[in-house]
Structures are given as structure tokens and as C-alpha cells.
Amino acid sequence: MDKANLDWQNIGFGYIQTEERYVANYKNGAWDKGALTKDATVVLSECAGVLQYAQTIFEGLKAYTTKNGDVVTFRPDLNAKRLNDSARRMEMPVIPEEQFLEGVRQVVNGNRAYVPPFGSGATLYLRPYMFGSNPVIGVKPADEYQFRIFATPVGPYFKGGAKPITIRVCDYDRAAPNGTGHIKAGLNYAMSLHAIVEAHELGYDENMYLDAKTRTKVEETGGANFIFITKDNKVVTPKSSTILPSITRKSLLYVAKEYLGLEVEEREVDVEELKDFAECGLCGTAAVISPVGKIVNHGEEIVFPSGMDQMGKVTQKLYDTLTGIQMGEIEAPKGWIYVI
Ligand code: PLP
Numbered sequence: 248m249d250k251a252n253l254d255w256q257n258i259g260f261g262y263i264q265t266e267e268r269y270v271a272n273y274k275n276g277a278w279d280k281g282a283l284t285k286d287a288t289v290v291l292s293e294c295a296g297v298l299q300y301a302q303t304i305f306e307g308l309k310a311y312t313t314k315n316g317d318v319v320t321f322r323p324d325l326n327a328k329r330l331n332d333s334a335r336r337m338e339m340p341v342i343p344e345e346q347f348l349e350g351v352r353q354v355v356n357g358n359r360a361y362v363p364p365f366g367s368g369a370t371l372y373l374r375p376y377m378f379g380s381n382p383v384i385g386v387k388p389a390d391e392y393q394f395r396i397f398a399t400p401v402g403p404y405f406k407g408g409a410k411p412i413t414i415r416v417c418d419y420d421r422a423a424p425n426g427t428g429h430i431k432a433g434l435n436y437a438m439s440l441h442a443i444v445e446a447h448e449l450g451y452d453e454n455m456y457l458d459a460k461t462r463t464k465v466e467e468t469g470g471a472n473f474i475f476i477t478k479d480n481k482v483v484t485p486k487s488s489t490i491l492p493s494i495t496r497k498s499l500l501y502v503a504k505e506y507l508g509l510e511v512e513e514r515e516v517d518v519e520e521l522k523d524f525a526e527c528g529l530c531g532t533a534a535v536i537s538p539v540g541k542i543v544n545h546g547e548e549i550v551f552p553s554g555m556d557q558m559g560k561v562t563q564k565l566y567d568t569l570t571g572i573q574m575g576e577i578e579a580p581k582g583w584i585y586v587i
Pocket residue numbers: 307467468469470471472491492493494495496530531532533
């Protein structure tokens with residue numbers, strides 16, 4: 248199939264409308280079969296639950312062209328499971344995992360022209376999401392829902408790609424204890440917008456959120472988990488019940504242990520420890536691993552020994568191994584790669 252006429256090497260992380268999207272509707276207690284449509288708009292009641300009380304959840308995953316020309320997605324079963332964890336917490340209906348995967352297959356197949364070529368650095372980002380669609384005026388869950396998946400080709404999440412970024416320790420909280428920080432609900436992102444706009448105005452690329460209860464433990468950013476590398480090459484990542492369990496992080500921890508022979512620790516990380524780490528990175532589907540060069544904590548500057556010019560050595564190895572697996576250059580663990 249002919250590829251779309253895009254400058255693959257230079258696309259950023261933005262929305263580019265593609266040909267087909269998947270839509271399924273939930274009504275009278277059941278999902279319909281779902282189908283592709285070329286219509287990129289959504290028409291809703293003015294009183295739809297999503298518009299009034301933000302009953303919406305989403306996922307993010309990518310499709311890649313591998314070295315041998317296959318089009319694949321990475322661990323989409325985990326996105327299906329996490330969407331359903333989000334749905335249960337938001338009083339929304341779960342979607343059968345097989346239907347989620349079928350939607351992913353259909354959307355990737357319908358947009359093959361937009362799956363970036365191998366080696367271009369770009370990928371096709373898939374955005375599954377679900378929202379309350381019928382009128383709701385008293386505060387309660389909707390009765391009807393729509394599940395959709397669209398696709399958009401993307402480049403690096405942070406401008407500059409592998410250049411280390413600068414972040415600040417943020418005074419706003421992202422997630423309350425026993426709240427919704429561990430699920431992927433739109434509301435978590437709505438309430439981070441003021442903090443990210445402020446961070447950008449002050450010259451920072453991202454926010455480091457701390458735990459809301461004690462404000463002493465590292466949590467995550469608005470859209471990615473943290474990994475740290477110690478001076479003796481251990482991989483450390485925060486353990487918290489109020490962060491989103493990242494599929495990228497889960498995969499990186501496996502890669503660190505099983506492919507690179509590194510020790511891995513998932514534990515509480517005190518903000519006072521930051522100065523002792525050798526490297527820091529943000530990990531997520533969109534971010535892949537984005538190196539952090541500097542953290543500013545209320546005037547105190549922590550510059551990691553890996554510096555502001557390039558990724559740290561261990562971070563780079565993790566990045567190369569994970570992306571090698573995703574692009575079919577390194578053998579993947581069983582079940583990680585879904586050929587479309
Ligand atoms: N944390 C937050 C708040 C996110 O939005 C994301 C993105 O999905 C992640 C972490 C990374 O998760 P994943 O690796 O599954 O994309």
C-alpha cells in the first residue's frame with residue numbers, strides 16, 4: 248500500500264487526521280459489534296455525561312513497522328486490561344478484551360498508509376477511549392457509552408527527542424490518596440493542565456508530582472512514570488498506589504532484569520534521594536524514555552551526572568533494547584508483539 252505523503256522524520260506529537268476510526272456503542276446493557284467509520288467527528292447530546300461530569304477514560308499504544316516489514320502493536324492486551332480497570336473505577340461498562348483487540352486490528356489495518364516506515368523514528372499512535380454519551384443531569388453514571396479508537400502518526404513527545412529535559416518539583420498535587428491517580432481517566436489530565444502551563448511559562452518541560460499526603464515521595468509526571476539509575480547501575484522506580492501503572496515501565500523493568508542483567512527496585516523514592524541518582528528518565532508510550540537532565544526543587548538544582556547533552560548510558564541501553572524489541576530487531580518475550 249502507498250504510504251501517506253508525510254515528512255515522517257519531522258512530525259511532532261500532534262493530531263493528524265487519518266482515514267478510519269473504530270466506533271462501538273453501549274446501550275441497554277450491551278456493546279454492539281462496532282465498525283470502522285471515516286467520520287472523524289462525534290455528535291452528542293448537549294447534556295452527555297462526558298460533557299457534564301467528565302466521565303471519560305482512555306488508553307495510548309503504538310503501531311510500528313518492524314525491520315522485516317510487519318506492522319505490529321506492543322502488548323495491546325495490557326491496554327485492554329487497564330482500560331477496564333479504569334472503567335470499573337469510573338462506573339463505566341467494561342469492554343471485552345477481544346473486542347478491544349479487534350478494534351485495534353481494524354484501525355491499524357484501515358490506516359496502513361499512516362503507519363510510519365521502519366527507521367523513520369515515527370510511529371502510529373492509537374488512542375482508544377470511552378465516554379458517557381446519553382444525557383445525565385443528576386450526578387450519576389451514564390447509561391449509554393461510546394468506545395472509539397483513532398490513529399494519528401506521531402514523532403517524539405518532547406521536542407528535541409533524546410535531548411535531556413528540565414523538570415520542576417511541583418506544588419500542585421496530581422492524585423489524592425484513595426483517588427483516581429492509578430487509572431487513566433481524563434479528569435487526571437484536566438487537573439494537570441494549569442500546572443503544566445505554569446511549568447512551561449517558568450521554563451520547565453514537565454512537572455514532578457509528589458505524593459499528596461506527605462509531599463516527600465516521588466510519584467510521576469502528568470503523562471509518564473519515572474525511572475532512576477543509581478551510581479552502581481541499579482534501576483529504581485517509585486512504588487505508589489496513586490500513579491498510573493505504566494506498561495512501558497513494566498516492560499523496561501523486565502528488559503533491565505532479563506536482557507541487561509541489572510538489579511531492579513520498585514520502592515518508595517524520597518525526594519531527598521534525587522541528588523544521589525546518576526540518571527533519570529520519563530517512561531511511557533508517548534515518551535518512550537525521555538532523559539531528564541535537571542530537576543529543580545524549589546531553587547535547589549539537581550543536575551544528574553549524565554548531563555544535559557545526551558541520555559545516560561544505562562538509560563540509552565534500556566531505550567535501545569526496548570525499541571529494538573518493538574521494531575523487531577531484538578527477539579521479544581512471548582506475547583509482547585501482536586502482528587496485525
Ligand atoms: N503515567 C501517566 C500519568 C500516563 O498518562 C502514562 C501514559 O500512558 C504513563 C504513566 C505511561 O504509561 P504507559 O507506559 O502504559 O503508556
